[in-house]
Amino acid sequence: xxxxxxxxxxxxxxxxxxxxxxxxxxxxxxxxxxxxxxxxxxxxxxxxxxxxxxxxxxxxxxxxxxxxxxxxxxxxxxxxxxxxxxxxxxxxxxxxxxxxxxxxxxxxxxxxxxxxxxxxxxxxxxxxxxxxxxx
Amino acid sequence: xxxxxxxxxxxxxxxxxxxxxxxxxxxxxxxxxxxxxxxxxxxxxxxxxxxxxxxxxxxxxxxxxxxxxxxxxxxxxxxxxxxxxxxxxxxxxxxxxxxxxxxxxxxxxxxxxxxxxxxxxxxxxxxxxxxxxxx
Numbered sequence: 001x002x003x004x005x006x007x008x009x010x011x012x013x014x015x016x017x018x019x020x021x022x023x024x025x026x027x028x029x030x031x032x033x034x035x036x037x038x039x040x041x042x043x044x045x046x047x048x049x050x051x052x053x054x055x056x057x058x059x060x061x062x063x064x065x066x067x068x069x070x071x072x073x074x075x076x077x078x079x080x081x082x083x084x085x086x087x088x089x090x091x092x093x094x095x096x097x098x099x100x101x102x103x104x105x106x107x108x109x110x111x112x113x114x115x116x117x118x119x120x121x122x123x124x125x126x127x128x129x130x131x132x133x134x135x
Numbered sequence: 136x137x138x139x140x141x142x143x144x145x146x147x148x149x150x151x152x153x154x155x156x157x158x159x160x161x162x163x164x165x166x167x168x169x170x171x172x173x174x175x176x177x178x179x180x181x182x183x184x185x186x187x188x189x190x191x192x193x194x195x196x197x198x199x200x201x202x203x204x205x206x207x208x209x210x211x212x213x214x215x216x217x218x219x220x221x222x223x224x225x226x227x228x229x230x231x232x233x234x235x236x237x238x239x240x241x242x243x244x245x246x247x248x249x250x251x252x253x254x255x256x257x258x259x260x261x262x263x264x265x266x267x268x269x270x
Contacts (some may be wrong), residue, residue, distance in 0.1 A: 033171075034165055052177055053177075108242045126178075131175065
């Protein structure tokens with residue numbers, strides 16, 4: 001009697017192995033593709049351009065407001081801190097590139113100073129965020 | 136004998152339910168935190184602090200942006216819409232020329248980005264920034 005009962009249970013049990021396979025593959029996919037992008041905390045008006053490329057590894061985002069204030073990871077920072085922040089970010093993900101999200105009316109001098117600091121921090125691939133014309 | 140093996144197998148089976156719980160929580164965490172939004176950007180390259188390479192003056196198309204945002208190409212004031220045509224005609228004469236954009240520190244970053252974009256659209260292979268000494 002006991003034996004028959006256990007056999008019945010075995011029959012009705014759902015085989016979850018294929019589901020587990022899928023779940024593990026999804027898990028690995030999301031772990032690999034996740035890059036913890038730190039938002040700048042501001043949304044400046046990006047300049048409109050005709051040709052812009054996507055920056056798939058643009059994990060270091062630095063925002064510049066119209067008045068020249070620098071934002072990183074939802075807080076305003078001084079120019080002298082940019083290098084340190086970039087070094088911390090590259091320690092987390094070494095292959096990241098930097099994107100400076102400068103306002104249309106931000107002073108060029110601040111943007112160039114940030115680029116110098118980012119380069120000193122060890123990131124060579126620097127670009128300035130833009131918006132495609134007509135979008 | 137057969138029966139003993141069977142009962143042994145049943146005892147040795149590992150309970151995978153807690154592991155499944157953890158895996159699902161991880162999966163949900165990574166799904167929620169993943170962001171696939173990537174910034175659009177224009178690459179800006181700025182010469183580093185290395186000693187400058189000797190570039191023949193004739194091979195450089197110099198674009199100057201002054202404090203108010205006025206664009207000057209070859210000592211002639213130009214509108215942003217005419218930048219592309221100007222660079223194209225200059226490149227037709229000197230196909231290997233590189234474009235150097237020198238912007239005033241207080242000029243709008245948007246104008247700089249647009250000028251670099253127009254230079255790229257015009258077909259310039261090398262576009263670089265130069266610091267304009269503040270008078």
